Amino acid sequence: MVDDGGGDTTDGGRRARPATDGGDVRAATDGGRVRPATDEGRGGPPVTGAGQGAGPRQAWAGLPWLVRSAVLWSACLVVVVAGLYLVGKIAVLLAPLAIALAATLFLTALLDPVLLLLRRLRLPAALAALLTVLFLLGILVGVGVLVWNLTASQFSELSQELDQGLQRTRDFVTSTLPVTDDQLDKLIRQTRDGLGGGAPDPVGGARTAAEVAGSVLLSLVLLFFLLKDGRSMWHWVLRRTTGPNRDVAAEAGRVGWRTLGAYSRGTMIIAAIDALGIGLALVLLRVPLALPLALITFLGGFVPIIGATVAGAVAVLVALAAKGPTVALLTLAAVIAVQQIEGNLLEPLVMKRQVQLHPAVVLVAVTAGTLIAGIAGAFVSVPITAVAYRVIDTVQRHRQAAARPPAPA
Template identity: 40%
Template sequence: MTTNGPGRRPARRPRRARPLGSRPSPVPPHRGRPVPADDHVPPGLRTAAGYTWRLLLLGVAAYLAVDVLARLVLPVVAVFVALVITSVLRPLVDLLARLLPRSLAVLLSFLLAGALVGGILALVGTTVADEWSRLGTELRGGLGRIDHWLTGAPFHLRPGTVTDLRAKIGSFVAAHRTALLNTAISQASRVVELVTGLALAVFCSVFFLHSGDRMWRWAESLLPRRARPVWHRAGRAAWRSFAGYTRGVLIVSATNAVLVGIALAVLRVPLVLPLMVLEFAAALVPLIGSPIALAVAALVALATRGPVVALLVLALIVVIGQIEGHLLHPLVMGWSVRIHPVAIALSVTGGAVLAGVLGAVVAVPVVSVAWAVIGELRDHDP
């Protein structure tokens, strides 16, 4: 054993040579450096945080899109109505185009559709005008019957309640006639917007029916070549879902209107044809439109035919709802739109909260189109 002299550093031991091909021993983690913060975060929390900020970005994008669309209500609604008209008239135009030029087929389809709608409205107006005098007599007698009915069990209201209420409404209208008239005049701009939007919708639908395929191919040509097949599949699925939903909901609404008309005619409720038209228009809003229209029919039945017939009309609401939900929707729209009733109810409610009646009408088609596109892209994902 050797020792070093005073003041000298101890000699280092010679390093033992590593065998050829061996790896150095791993350095202990985090020695001599700060510990990264991510190493202390559980993997599940890290994954949830990643999904959270992505969802937040999508939510902000959706909010900005809705805000922009809210500022462009007129053109957006016009394009939506134009797509509805196109989906309804497209089969007729394609059928007539086999015998006529495409332009004449579009013109003839619009003339037939206008004649049908105008004939129905004229028939409704004639029916209301013919029954107006008789309806006024029945309403006055019906109000007396309702007043007498409310004074008995289980209500026990004061006699003359309905008459007093009608007098109060009349006095309120007389006292605020000027304000009501000014409000009606200020809302006249809404009528102008409605006519403008309808004209724009018809204008767009003419071009969609005549050359919609060429317009879509032109839009696809603006995309990168690799993205065109994906957009083509998405657009085809979106149009198939939208057209199927539109035609299906029109068939369901027409069936509901016919059933309601038959029931009201059997119960001898007046204004059957106007109430059928109201039922058809209201049933375009799924789940909630038909009960509202039938509630109006129940009020007419209560005022003209008494409480027993009104209760029968209320029972009709339940029957029509069961037929619509369990028979018509699965049969008519089962192949084109596959959305659970819970999703439909949530979509209608959310649309009504965001944009009122218009949102309730548009919500289900938008959700059905989005779901069809997602399913198409998922099924063909390479």
């Protein structure tokens, strides 16, 4: 029998005194069962039995610290990956809008110095934004017309040269490696089906063209408004932020915007230098179609690592088809030399420390962006990663500075 009033317990005439610890009754036995009593030191209700509250906490505390850390980090990683996956799926579903927004932010950061120059001339914001957009359209249209007039007749030759280069590469592979023609054809067919997704659909092609045209028009309109009212929009956001978070948000926004601007301008400069260097090497080696190959190199420069590799491979294939293996090897050496100079000298000099990312991080980001959104994802993955890294680093440094104790007077 248990005396609910906290008295002694009898069992066969023997009296058992309750265990005490500073006046707190911890437990009393009743037929082999353990019943904790009220924890008077905390002034709370009676503590329940093991497995009903204290048990899970005790079990968690009894785990090794390494296991607990692994569980917590794994849970955080799952939440972050799930959030990124959800954002990626939404971006894919709204692909035209997402591409338009990404292109608008990229172009705004790229053209911001032009806008500031016009504003220093005391032009109104609307007129300065309009002139900046017209400046961009003039450059794009002018370069497009010039390149088309110089290379339109050569693109068909480029396709033929690539076919010949691929045929020579195929002959080399089948004669050197233990691979038959049927096996190679099967591999090429599987790769083409995986990349192309079957036969072209005229209706799907028309819909894609309409989406691209709509995205371009939307980007131009958004570009005008961001150039005209972008800073006032950001100030409006900051005014809605209270307390110390306002300074953190302002600093993170400035750092992120500087990073995006440095990346956009630096990428364009580096792509132009790569195209000029490889194009000059192709001209010296008398490789045909040097201008179209330089244009491909320039466009490939906007996709770090992978774009330069693909553009260099195209140049080597054309040299192999047109001039033979010796000139192809010299072209390969020129491509490698230009890329090494760009990666080790130009990129640190042009990009500065604001957008420096490890090549492994860049490769993973480009691959993830390609898998999520194709070519558009490959273009925007690295700037998104660079801006996110700089923003997170800025917020972390502010938190560390706030948690640091003040220096003694």
